[in-house]
Amino acid sequence: MIQVKKISKYFGTVQAVRDVSLSVKNGEILAVLGPSGCGKSTLLRLIAGLERPDAGTVELDERMVSSRAEMVPPVFRRLSLIFQDLALWPHMTVSENVAFTLSRNSLLRSEKADRVKEILRQVYLLDLCKRYPHQLSGGERQRLAIARAIASNPLYLLMDEPFNSLDMLLKQEMMDLTMALRKECQMAIIYVAHDLEEAAYMADNLVIINHGKVVWSGSRADMIGLTKGDFMAFLRR
Ligand code: ADP
Numbered sequence: 001m002i003q004v005k006k007i008s009k010y011f012g013t014v015q016a017v018r019d020v021s022l023s024v025k026n027g028e029i030l031a032v033l034g035p036s037g038c039g040k041s042t043l044l045r046l047i048a049g050l051e052r053p054d055a056g057t058v059e060l061d062e063r064m065v066s067s068r069a070e071m072v073p074p075v076f077r078r079l080s081l082i083f084q085d086l087a088l089w090p091h092m093t094v095s096e097n098v099a100f101t102l103s104r105n106s107l108l109r110s111e112k113a114d115r116v117k118e119i120l121r122q123v124y125l126l127d128l129c130k131r132y133p134h135q136l137s138g139g140e141r142q143r144l145a146i147a148r149a150i151a152s153n154p155l156y157l158l159m160d161e162p163f164n165s166l167d168m169l170l171k172q173e174m175m176d177l178t179m180a181l182r183k184e185c186q187m188a189i190i191y192v193a194h195d196l197e198e199a200a201y202m203a204d205n206l207v208i209i210n211h212g213k214v215v216w217s218g219s220r221a222d223m224i225g226l227t228k229g230d231f232m233a234f235l236r237r
Pocket of ligand 1: 038
């Protein structure tokens with residue numbers, strides 16, 4: 001479970017995140033929605049341990065990992081991030097991209113090879129394992145980013161508008177894959193969504209953020225009653 005309690009972050013005089021609290025249970029997806037510059041990426045970076053909060057805490061399965069005074073390094077958080085630009089390693093093949101992420105794990109070489117195969121099978125990339133990222137289509141690159149993110153068996157997955165550059169069909173495919181994986185791996189996922197429809201399709205719960213603050217939060221059932229007009233009204237606050 002991811003629990004964020006009253007977290008705030010300043011960059012100079014800009015308050016990027018203000019007193020935000022939220023929680024995500026294992027096996028659930030929380031969508032985060034809000035206009036550009038409202039603090040979504042900063043919130044994810046705070047949870048990942050890439051930024052230190054000025055106030056508030058982050059807890060992962062009831063273990064405090066971030067506060068103003070104390071920070072557990074990102075590598076010890078069992079957490080993966082997928083950013084918009086995917087950040088694949090261009091000089092490594094599909095298999096090597098995934099295997100490299102596993103290199104910190106104390107697996108035998110044969111176990112590692114099996115694990116790479118298993119992950120590539122889950123994201124339907126096994127046949128393309130010898131290709132380099134530039135030899136993949138947009139959707140295949142997205143799948144590789146997911147494969148790499150889940151290779152280290154994370155308990156928590158943070159996704160920052162990961163499927164924005166895809167056409168509708170591929171986006172749907174990637175959303176379905178993410179939903180299947182969270183069930184299979186029982187991860188707690190925070191997903192920065194592009195719009196209300198995407199959030200309603202993917203998420204168990206939703207928070208809407210504006211000017212660094214949570215202006216609305218609710219479950220999937222609550223989301224159904226939200227219109228585009230309501231959403232725009234939250235953003236004018
Ligand atoms: P979003 O992801 O919602 O587009 P961000 O979290 O990237 O928003 O940014 C929130 C605010 O914090 C913006 O005003 C942005 O300019 C500012 N900001 C983000 N990162 C930094 C930084 N490293 N230094 C200074 N200002 C930053």
